[in-house]
Amino acid sequence: MAAASGGRAKVHGILSNTHRQASVSPRFIFTGDVMHRMLTATQYIAPLMANFNPSYSHNSTVRYLDNGTVFVVQWDKVYLQGKEDMGSFTFQAALHSSGRIVFGYKEIPVPVLQISATQHPVKAGLSDAFMVLNRSPDVPGSVAESRRRTIYEYHRVELDGSRIRSLSAVEFTPLPTCLQHQSCETCVGSELPFKCSWCHVLQRYLPPSPSPGAVLLLFYYYYFLFFREG
Numbered sequence: 001m002a003a004a005s006g007g008r009a010k011v012h013g014i015l016s017n018t019h020r021q022a023s024v025s026p027r028f029i030f031t032g033d034v035m036h037r038m039l040t041a042t043q044y045i046a047p048l049m050a051n052f053n054p055s056y057s058h059n060s061t062v063r064y065l066d067n068g069t070v071f072v073v074q075w076d077k078v079y080l081q082g083k084e085d086m087g088s089f090t091f092q093a094a095l096h097s098s099g100r101i102v103f104g105y106k107e108i109p110v111p112v113l114q115i116s117a118t119q120h121p122v123k124a125g126l127s128d129a130f131m132v133l134n135r136s137p138d139v140p141g142s143v144a145e146s147r148r149r150t151i152y153e154y155h156r157v158e159l160d161g162s163r164i165r166s167l168s169a170v171e172f173t174p175l176p177t178c179l180q181h182q183s184c185e186t187c188v189g190s191e192l193p194f195k196c197s198w199c200h201v202l203q204r205y206l207p208p209s210p211s212p213g214a215v216l217l218l219f220y221y222y223y224f225l226f227f228r229e230g
Contacts, residue, residue: 029073029093043129047093047103048112048164051120053081060088071095077107081119086110099174101126105164112161124159126172 029045054060056079065072074092087109094102103124115122132150159170176190184200 029095044127045093045095045101046124046126047091047105047170048075048089048108048124049120050115050117050122051081052078052089053084054078056081056084057088069097080115083116101172103159103170105166105168108164108166108168112164122161124161124164125157127156 059077061076063074072094076090077088090107091105134148
């Protein structure tokens with residue numbers, strides 16, 4: 001927690017002072033390039049997603065720090081919209097260049113299972129998806145206007161909210177993938193949870209399906225390693 005609380009950490013002004021403009025961003029990390037209304041269901045890195053309102057107090061901030069090897073986002077003293085009497089929450093997410101992701105929880109004043117999901121989903125974990133643009137012949141207009149977006153969620157890791165409490169942490173480590181192998185020998189001798197095969201033409205290990213979901217799965221498939229406290 002000290003890294004994002006120190007002098008080098010930057011405070012995101014919009015996210016810290018505006019509830020409506022930050023209706024999505026102050027609740028989780030989104031790493032995609034296309035904003036859509038299904039983000040909270042399909043694409044997020046969320047130590048704790050809930051109906052937080054950083055504009056409630058001047059002490060409520062969303063801080064971030066990037067030193068080149070780790071990107072840290074900290075939600076500091078944020079309150080639930082309309083439930084400010086429950087107390088403030090302080091937690092963070094650290095994304096390491098190695099692929100490791102760590103969620104740290106400093107202050108969780110109430111059990112997560114008691115947080116209402118009426119106004120906003122309440123969840124913690126990782127999820128990713130890919131989007132396919134298909135032209136819709138039934139819609140008149142230009143090509144750009146007639147494209148239909150289809151979102152495919154290909155993997156999700158959900159945390160047990162009952163185990164999220166003050167002074168606890170969760171660590172995710174990326175599984176080894178076939179794309180790390182550079183020769184047929186290492187490919188054949190590896191033990192991976194994917195049914196892949198070596199391509200002599202491309203000289204690389206490939207997933208069994210050419211679909212975008214299979215390829216992206218190899219990049220973003222995370223394994224829940226352990227849950228620790230203290």
